[in-house]
Amino acid sequence: NSDGEDDSDVLESAGEEDMNDQVNLLTGAPKPTKCAEDDDFMTAFDKMLTDNIQARTNESLKVPQLDIAVPMHLRGKSKKPTVMPGLVEDRSINFVLMTRRGTKQQFTDLHVPISEEFAAKFRERALVERAE
Amino acid sequence: EEDDEEQFFMKDLPKHACSYCGIHDPACVVFCNSTKKWFCNGRGNTSGSHIINHLVRAKAKEVTLHKDGPLGETVLECYNCGCRNVFLLGFIPAKADSVVVLLCRQPCATLTNLKDMNWDPNQWQPLIQDRQFLPWLVKVPLDQEQLRARQISPQQINKLEELWKDNPDATLEDLEKPGVDEEPQQVLLRYDDAYQYQNIFGPLVKLEADYDKKLKESQTQDNIVVRWDVGLNKKRIAYFHLPKANEEMKLMHGDELRLRYMGELHKPWSGVGHVIKIPDNHSDEVAIELKSNAGVPTECTQNYVVDFVWKSTSFDRMQAALKTFAVDETSVWGYIYHKLLGHEVEDVVIKCQLPKRFSAPQLPELNHSQVYAVKTVLQKPLSLIQGPPGTGKTVTSATIVHHLAKQNNGQVLVCAPSNIAVDQLTEKIHRTGLKVVRLCAKSREAIDSPVSFLALHNQIRNMDSIPELAKLQQLKDETGELSSTDEKRYRALKKQCEKELLQHADVICCTCVGTGDPRLAKMQFRSVLIDESTQATEPECMIPVILGCRQLILVGDHCQLGPVVMCKKAARAGLSQSLFERLVVLGIRPIRLQVQYRMHPALSAFPSNIFYEGSLQNGVTPAERTRKSLDIPYPQQDKPMFFYTTTGQEEISSSGTSYLNRTEAANVEKIATRFLRSGVKPEQIGIITPYEGQRAYIVQYMQYSGSLNKKLYQEIEVASVDAFQGREKDFIILSCVRSNEHQGIGFLNDPRRLNVALTRAKYGIIIVGNPKVLSKQPLWNHLLTHYKETKCLVEGPLNNLKESLIQFSKPRKLVN
Ligand SMILES: [Zn+2]
Ligand SMILES: [Zn+2]
Ligand SMILES: [Zn+2]
Numbered sequence: 041n042s043d044g045e046d047d048s049d050v051l052e053s054a055g056e057e058d059m060n061d062q063v064n065l066l067t068g069a070p071k072p073t074k075c076a077e078d079d080d081f082m083t084a085f086d087k088m089l090t091d092n093i094q095a096r097t098n099e100s101l102k103v104p105q106l107d108i109a110v111p112m113h114l115r116g117k118s119k120k121p122t123v124m125p126g127l128v129e130d131r132s133i134n135f136v137l138m139t140r141r142g143t144k145q146q147f148t149d150l151h152v153p154i155s156e157e158f159a160a161k162f163r164e165r166a167l168v169e170r171a172e
Numbered sequence: 173e174e175d176d177e178e179q180f181f182m183k184d185l186p187k188h189a190c191s192y193c194g195i196h197d198p199a200c201v202v203f204c205n206s207t208k209k210w211f212c213n214g215r216g217n218t219s220g221s222h223i224i225n226h227l228v229r230a231k232a233k234e235v236t237l238h239k240d241g242p243l244g245e246t247v248l249e250c251y252n253c254g255c256r257n258v259f260l261l262g263f264i265p266a267k268a269d270s271v272v273v274l275l276c277r278q279p280c281a282t283l284t285n286l287k288d289m290n291w292d293p294n295q296w297q298p299l300i301q302d303r304q305f306l307p308w309l310v311k312v313p314l315d316q317e318q319l320r321a322r323q324i325s326p327q328q329i330n331k332l333e334e335l336w337k338d339n340p341d342a343t344l345e346d347l348e349k350p351g352v353d354e355e356p357q358q359v360l361l362r363y364d365d366a367y368q369y370q371n372i373f374g375p376l377v378k379l380e381a382d383y384d385k386k387l388k389e390s391q392t393q394d395n396i397v398v399r400w401d402v403g404l405n406k407k408r409i410a411y412f413h414l415p416k417a418n419e420e421m422k423l424m425h426g427d428e429l430r431l432r433y434m435g436e437l438h439k440p441w442s443g444v445g446h447v448i449k450i451p452d453n454h455s456d457e458v459a460i461e462l463k464s465n466a467g468v469p470t471e472c473t474q475n476y477v478v479d480f481v482w483k484s485t486s487f488d489r490m491q492a493a494l495k496t497f498a499v500d501e502t503s504v505w506g507y508i509y510h511k512l513l514g515h516e517v518e519d520v521v522i523k524c525q526l527p528k529r530f531s532a533p534q535l536p537e538l539n540h541s542q543v544y545a546v547k548t549v550l551q552k553p554l555s556l557i558q559g560p561p562g563t564g565k566t567v568t569s570a571t572i573v574h575h576l577a578k579q580n581n582g583q584v585l586v587c588a589p590s591n592i593a594v595d596q597l598t599e600k601i602h603r604t605g606l607k608v609v610r611l612c613a614k615s616r617e618a619i620d621s622p623v624s625f626l627a628l629h630n631q632i633r634n635m636d637s638i639p640e641l642a643k644l645q646q647l648k649d650e651t652g653e654l655s656s657t658d659e660k661r662y663r664a665l666k667k668q669c670e671k672e673l674l675q676h677a678d679v680i681c682c683t684c685v686g687t688g689d690p691r692l693a694k695m696q697f698r699s700v701l702i703d704e705s706t707q708a709t710e711p712e713c714m715i716p717v718i719l720g721c722r723q724l725i726l727v728g729d730h731c732q733l734g735p736v737v738m739c740k741k742a743a744r745a746g747l748s749q750s751l752f753e754r755l756v757v758l759g760i761r762p763i764r765l766q767v768q769y770r771m772h773p774a775l776s777a778f779p780s781n782i783f784y785e786g787s788l789q790n791g792v793t794p795a796e797r798t799r800k801s802l803d804i805p806y807p808q809q810d811k812p813m814f815f816y817t818t819t820g821q822e823e824i825s826s827s828g829t830s831y832l833n834r835t836e837a838a839n840v841e842k843i844a845t846r847f848l849r850s851g852v853k854p855e856q857i858g859i860i861t862p863y864e865g866q867r868a869y870i871v872q873y874m875q876y877s878g879s880l881n882k883k884l885y886q887e888i889e890v891a892s893v894d895a896f897q898g899r900e901k902d903f904i905i906l907s908c909v910r911s912n913e914h915q916g917i918g919f920l921n922d923p924r925r926l927n928v929a930l931t932r933a934k935y936g937i938i939i940v941g942n943p944k945v946l947s948k949q950p951l952w953n954h955l956l957t958h959y960k961e962t963k964c965l966v967e968g969p970l971n972n973l974k975e976s977l978i979q980f981s982k983p984r985k986l987v988n
């Protein structure tokens with residue numbers, strides 16, 4: 041069956057790491073079933089994404105000038121980022137997600153893993169500032 | 173253990189349990205605002221998380237988080253504009269503080285003034301990555317939890333989503349009930365009789381029709397602003413923008429739209445019209461010509477709604493043809509009947525006077541393989557001609573038609589699935605001096621073409637044998653409408669003239685579907701030629717065949733794109749296989765045209781080897797296909813081609829956004845500009861890209877960022893591979909647009925599509941893409957190896973290209 045062949049081709053031609061598969065085998069995590077329905081889904085996803093972006097680009101939107109101040113009570117926090125305890129790879133930084141309900145601002149804690157670039161950058165900067 | 177599992181399934185799941193797998197940890201689930209169902213953020217056995225699977229399949233975009241989850245009951249929306257489309261939303265962090273907000277990708281996260289403020293626009297990242305919500309926004313259930321949950325396959329998900337469309341309360345268990353999802357019967361290679369044939373194809377045509385209907389009827393768009401105009405024929409024309417990109421439903425000339433006035437300034441009104449203009453490089457406007465001028469509220473411009481009017485005509489005609497084939501013994505000659513059904517029949521030779529000269533008047537002299545094709549075809553009741561790109565398929569077809577018409581076997585019916593192909597062939601047949609009538613659908617009469625003068629409706633206008641008709645026509649043109657008695661008289665006279673013209677024609681040309689026109693209903697055609705037949709579905713091909721066919725010639729190329737079938741179910745059951753292909757599988761050898769006159773020999777080498785067993789010969793020399801004083805840095809003097817490595821790795825890794833495409837678009841613009849600067853005319857350049865998003869982006873980018881006059885870039889055609897089939901350009905730039913590492917290379921994965929993309933250019937081709945990603949696919953691996961071996965795989969700035977040293981493994985042998 042051609043799907044199977046495609047797979048081995050990917051490995052052979054690409055010569056790239058395919059660690060995920062191996063890890064999956066060891067931990068017995070659920071693995072994607074390769075089939076037409078799943079391929080169709082992936083294509084539909086890509087299309088939906090591009091369509092939505094495209095439609096948005098074509099819309100002539102009037103949006104408010106972006107002017108979002110960071111509230112004072114959140115400002116001080118930047119000096120000492122709370123690194124949540126845990127394994128190195130699950131480490132996260134406490135951010136605050138600012139949302140709006142009607143005109144009221146709402147703040148919720150959000151643990152962003154250090155693997156996210158902006159979290160890592162933020163931490164670096166904070167460490168530098170503290171050293172100074 | 174088993175009991176445990178039983179317990180898990182049996183116990184009542186809370187309302188917020190994932191509708192697919194039952195997982196119900198509040199931190200892991202998301203509510204779909206439009207279908208009011210919950211889904212988890214685990215992938216299970218699919219390539220996207222369950223919630224993303226659902227959103228995509230249900231075309232839903234807005235979600236809410238669970239009240240007991242870490243973020244509480246939160247509707248995900250843009251902080252600035254309130255946009256709730258999760259496909260557009262992303263996080264943006266503050267520059268100096270540990271605060272994030274949600275902003276839409278466009279326009280909020282791209283506002284230029286963002287730069288001076290507290291927020292860092294470069295750090296924007298989408299909520300959905302790798303087809304899953306960011307795990308730190310919506311928790312991903314642990315592997316163990318996923319394994320314990322209800323196991324649901326992508327197939328089951330698909331069926332369940334289908335079921336929900338009719339019954340929103342359906343559950344996974346309902347899938348087991350009989351009759352819910354009967355897969356249609358697969359097409360066969362051979363059929364017992366035409367009844368069996370109809371029994372198999374009938375339901376597939378119905379599936380496709382239903383799908384098409386659903387799709388079109390779901391396309392209603394509101395808040396449309398209309399600009400009114402009047403056409404030369406005095407009919408009202410409405411111009412407007414359709415804001416929502418309609419990708420799935422490609423709007424075409426002749427399609428019917430309904431315009432409805434919803435405002436307060438006029439009484440309710442609705443009118444139907446045919447599309448006479450679609451969005452193009454010049455403007456994004458759509459135009460329809462209204463069927464009736466009565467009561468049109470032209471003083472109102474705002475508050476219109478546009479509906480797509482679904483027409484069953486083409487499907488009805490296919491069904492009718494299948495039925496006729498089954499019940500009417502005289503509809504097709506016995507030999508053809510059995511051949512089409514795959515029965516073994518003794519060969520028959522048609523006695524005919526072979527012409528002394530095979531080339532037809534006013535058409536180019538035929539080469540040996542073309543002469544062979546013409547000669548063979550004339551003596552056989554059923555033949556297939558395979559015309560690879562640039563091999564003179566249309567000239568050969570026109571020549572055959574010329575000889576057929578001269579044999580005095582009655583009129584010849586010539587058709588093709590697309591209007592463009594019919595027009596091209598009509599023009600050539602007309603040149604040989606035959607009396608040709610081009611029959612157009614009524615809805616397309618307003619559309620101009622190079623062979624408009626041969627169209628039946630125009631020939632009638634120019635007939636002076638019946639002065640009364642001319643007079644009525646003039647009156648109608650001047651006033652736009654006739655009194656009812658005049659209209660009746662006008663129609664009767666017109667019908668009479670149409671009949672006369674059709675009966676006196678040597679050749680009638682129309683689309684396959686057009687041959688089902690009532691005006692041809694009582695006519696018989698012994699000889700039928702179908703061009704581009706590999707792009708028609710079988711039932712489509714049957715429409716011209718059942719008009720009494722005794723000699724059938726199918727022309728096409730099964731190594732190029734096949735018929736377009738939108739309904740996946742019907743496609744999988746085999747509706748997307750053409751009659752030509754099935755006959756090839758049945759052992760009928762196509763006669764292949766072997767000399768190509770389009771491409772520079774360096775460009776034809778790869779397609780010839782990979783797609784045509786190396787059989788393509790070059791009818792043009794390198795010198796004839798070399799453009800002098802071109803400022804294009806071809807790495808090899810004798811090869812007008814190169815593969816321009818465009819990496820941008822970081823951008824690819826994010827989830828298939830158009831950001832990735834920018835690099836390619838910029839390179840495409842640079843190359844296009846060089847061609848233009850070298851004096852190549854814009855209409856000689858074609859830019860092929862598989863994705864609509866990239867097409868629109870390139871069009872915009874060139875006009876706004878290109879260093880030359882905007883107008884020049886507007887004249888460059890940028891389109892999908894499919895839009896270029898059957899056509900050629902002097903120069904082609906191909907932008908591959910790959911999305912991400914986890915997925916195939918989409919449209920370009922189809923060898924037939926790649927073949928078409930590679931064979932459009934006459935003088936030069938430049939491919940822009942990421943070789944590392946593309947080489948994972950065996951066919952592309954071959955192509956890239958070919959470019960590398962010919963030292964045409966390059967990288968670096970355009971004015972200092974260097975041979976790329978990237979290594980691929982040896983390509984495997986391809987199995988076709
Ligand atoms: Zn789930
Ligand atoms: Zn916004
Ligand atoms: Zn038979």
